[in-house]
Amino acid sequence: MTAGPALTVAGLTDDEVAHRVAEGKSNDVPTRAARTTSEIVRANVFTRINAILGVLFLIVLSTGSLINGAFGLLIIANSGIGIIQELRAKRTLDRLAIVGQAKPLVRRRSGTQTLTPSDVVLDDIIELGPGDQIVVDGVVVEETNLEVDESLLTGEADPIAKDAGDAVMSGSFVVAGSGAYRATKVGREAYAAKLAEEASKFTLVKSELRSGINQILRFITYLLVPAGLLTIYTQLFTTETGWKRAVLAMVGALVPMVPEGLVLMTSIAFAVGVVRLGRRQCLVNELPAIEGLARVDVVCADKTGTLTENGMRLSGLEAVTADHVEDVLASMAADDTRPNASIQAIAEAYPDPPGWTATAIAPFKSATKWSGVSYGEHGNWVIGAPDVLLDRGSPVAEQAEEIGARGLRVLLVGSTDLPVDDPAAPGTVTPVALVVLEQRVRPDARDTLDYFATQQVSVKVISGDNAVSVGAVAGSLGLRGECMDARQLPQSTGELAETIESHTTFGRVRPDQKRAMVHALQSRGHTVAMTGDGVNDVLALKDADIGVAMGSGSPATRAVAQIVLLDNKFATLPYVVGEGRRVIGNIERVSNLFLTKTVYSVLLAVLVGVAGLASEVFDTDPLLFPFQPIHVTIAAWFTIGIPAFILSLAPNNERAHTGFVRRVMSAALPSGLVVGAATFTSYLLAYQGRAASETEQTQASTAALITLLVTAIWVLAVVARPYEWWRVALVALSALAYVVIFSIPWAQELFILDPTNVRTTAMALGVGVVGAAGIEALWWIQGRLLGDNRRLWRER
Incomplete structure (x- = not known):
């Protein structure tokens, strides 16, 4: 291709632009295809977990026991926290996306200026240069050696030369040359608008963490069905107690099986990560x-x-021949309409071109490593990589190599025997000078x-x-x-x-x-x-x-x-890596807490259910499920809920590894089995049979809850390792919170607790300590089997 014609296509007038905007012919594609506020609200409110908890909440309300419906607050918490965090992340992403988006150079009668893509209207003239993204579909009206890469749209890796009249598609980009095109399709009609919308959605797809959690949730769903049916049957039909107490026991068994906060914590961790990184630009x-x-x-x-930094400066000029190389460099720099950093440095050093007229221009391409200009009687000139334009063994190429060994950038200026637009260009290159450029690290x-x-x-x-x-x-x-x-x-x-x-x-x-x-x-x-x-x-x-x-x-x-x-800072990358490790490592910790609860809840429901079925066969006393909904609600407060929230946001620099599901389940399954078995044992020892009074039943339930809390607190203590002062404080305060709840008379009455039977309470504590010892032993044994060098305290 030869040099393109002078700019002749005029842009739109301000009145024409206003008319097209009024007609809706503007590029109204949103900056990011994030979910709208209403979509965020719906996505966080209408979830499967909220539906399960909502149905159970309505069942509890039908009994008239409002305090046992306290777990319904989880629906509000799950939805509210999720909505707030995602809206924060959305605002952060939208704000940053406006800063980072491509800004096309639009030619109008009132002047040429960079605009946001949304300000482009139908029939606008948009100028192009190397590296520019084509933001809307259009037709080329001017070109100078224009080449466009459409690989992101078509998969075709080779750049495509574009002549006047050729179509260009949004989503492609310029790799060489310059030109201008008229916008023919804007907004959602543009070819790449839907692709861009799908690519930039606020989503957690294609994430091992997310897919692993979904896999775990599917497995839990399979467990919930038989365990839930068994619990419903035994509590309603074998216990011979009132329907209200049986319904409360049934709900108390089912609620803790649902890992209600796991997905929420994952979403929060990702969203907080976005906000934190947004603060670092x-x-x-x-x-x-x-x-x-x-x-x-x-x-x-x-x-x-x-x-290195983008900017460069001319460090020196090593002349090879006596040609007026300064005039050549000044002319070539002046005739480059889209100069790269090297040409900009040359233009700053030689700002006064001699006024030669270019007859042909070859733009710089990454594949060829050179650019050139033909000036008729003033010769054909190229500038580029010495080791590409010259034989590697030539003296000038060796000189360039020696200079480059000092970390400097070296370009060769040479004359050629062919016009630069000749298909065989550059032809034979005669070295004239070496341009030495300096980059700052x-x-x-x-x-x-x-x-x-x-x-x-x-x-x-x-x-x-x-x-x-x-x-x-x-x-x-x-x-x-x-x-x-x-x-x-x-x-x-x-x-x-x-x-x-x-x-x-x-x-x-x-x-x-x-x-x-x-x-x-x-x-x-x-x-x-x-x-x-x-x-x-x-x-x-x-x-x-x-x-x-x-x-x-x-x-x-x-x-x-x-x-x-x-902010163009390579040094920001460690913070991004650290944020990712925080998210993955902490969600793995939190998952251990939630899934341990699910395991021991399912085990406890199955053991009570099997005992209920056995009572029909052997005509023995049936077992009422030990907990009412309020018991499992308060049990989750300080063993899972609050600690999980804090741990999910804590610093964590442990390197991420694959195998999330295997590691989490291998930790949660044995711990959950120990907690469930210990709780069931404590309940059996405290249970007074069919003839038990309401006070004795409450004391048995309290004993089971004490054992559950002791073992669950120890699970938290294990998950929080390796310890720092604040992690120890978190575990200690969680345990102390339950001591306070069990010590205050009005809390005992409110939460249906009775720890006054010293013998039963001491027995429950003893079983809990044995269970905690089992969890501790399992933690060390697992570390030995997995080759994991486990330690109690974080190394300084």
């Missing part, structure tokens, strides 16, 4: 990215813009790399720059390892993966190679994060497990990344 486009980055064991980092880059090293996360530096230069920068940051020129990388995935694992830094990497390197690492079972800011990083960002873009990067990179660092 980190936009999380997809919530599971918080979890995913915590599982990352390889970070592929681009050098430019990630380890980010001051926080070394600390960030040191953090990843301490966390056993490998860092691979992947750059399009000269391999020696990349290795020098990495070495200055303390990153040790072999450096390799990507042009020597093997083609097969297996060999490529082996090479990547044995090397640390890579130079002269093409965009398609970055993508292949991500795939190769994934084939070895690695969870890969890719950071970048340029168009050449888009394909790798898209295919990495977690894509992290810089806020100052191209709109295309920000569009495909799950996480956008709006």
Whole structure:
């Protein structure tokens, strides 16, 4: 292609824009396709768990025992807390998304300016340059070597040349050249609007944590049906007590089987994570990215813009011949309509072009590593990578290599024997000068790399720059390892993966190679994060497990990344990793508490139910379920509810591992069995039979509750490990709260408790202590079997 025509297509007038807005022909796609407030309210109120608790609440109300319906407050708590946290996260995400969104350059009669995508109207003229995202569908009206990547829409990896009259689709982006297009489809009519809507929803899908919890909940549902039916039958038909007492016993058995707070705590942990990261100017486009980055064991980092700052300055000019290279550089910089950081540095150093007229322009492409301009009688000129434009063994290429070894960026300026738009360009290149540019290393880059090293996360530096230069920068940051020129990388995935694992830094990497390197690492079972800011990083960002873009990067990179660092600080990544580890580690702890409760509740219901069936066969005293709903409600307050909330938000830097379901169930199942067996034993020892008075039945229920609380508090004590002062205080205050409840006369009356029988109460405490010892022993035995080096106190 030759240089495109001068800008001739005028934009809309202000009146035409206002008319189109009035007609609804604006790009009214929301910044994020988050759930509306009404959808958030419905999603948090109308849940399966709330429905179960709601039905049980109405059953209890029918008995007239209002205090036993206290568990109904869980419906309000579940819904209210979930709504508040999700609305907070929604506001944070929406605010950050406005900052981080692509801002197209729109040409109008009143002037050309950057606007938000929602301000674009039908027939607007939108200018394009390298890295720009196409925000609405349109038709090209001007172009200069314009090439568009549509891989995110069509899967076609090769850039597509666009001529005037060709269609462009929203969601694609410019990789080379410049131009302008007229908007022909805006709003929800645009091709990528629905894709973008699905991609940016506030959701917890594709999360091992979420899918694991759903798997556990399905298993619990299968347990609830037989256990619930058995409980309903035995309490209503075998106990020969009044229907009100039987119904309360039935509800008391069923309520604790429901892990009512587990999903809520997960949602809260994710939502709070979004808000916390938002305060650090980190936009999380997809919530599971918080979890995913915590599982990352390889970070592929681009050098430019990630380890080094975007800005560059001219450090020196090494002339090879006597040509007026300053005039050449000034002209080439002036004729680049969308200069990159290198050309901007040259333009600042040589601001006075001689006024030559360009006859052909070849824009810079990541795949070719050079750009050029033909000036007719003033010659054909190229600027680019010395090791690409010259033979690697030539003296000038070796000189460039020596300069690059100091961590500097080196570009070759040369004259060519072919016009730059010739298909065979650049042809034979005659070196004229070496342009030496200096990049500043980010001051926080070394600390960030040191953090990843301490966390056993490998860092691979992947750059399009000269391999020696990349290795020098990495070495200055303390990153040790072999450096390799990507042009020597093997083609097969297996060999490529082996090479990547044995090397640390890579130079002269093409965009398609970055993508292949991500795939190769994934084939070895690695969870890969890719950071970048340029168009050449888009394909790798898209295919990495977690894509992290810089806020100052191209709109295309920000569009495909799950996480956008709006403050452009690589040092924010450790905080994102830490937030993910906090979420995963704490939800695992909290899950242990909730599922232990479900296990012991199901076991207790089954044991009481079986005893009820046996009483019919052997004509013995039937067992009334020991607890009324208020008992299981207060039991959950300080053994699960409040501690779980605190633990879910606590700091946690333990590295995340796969196998969430297996680990949680292996801890909760034995603990729940011990708690259930101990509680049932205590109840049997205290139970006075069919002839028991109401006071004796209350004392037996109180004894069972005491044993339950002692063992459940010890489960909390185990889950809270390794200890810090506040964790010890949390366990101690939880136990103290129950001592207070059992000691106050009006609380005893309100909660239907009677610990006045010293013998029965002492027996209950003794059984509880034995159960706690069993839980403690199980914890140490499990650690030995799993090879987990368990400890009581956190290491300093």
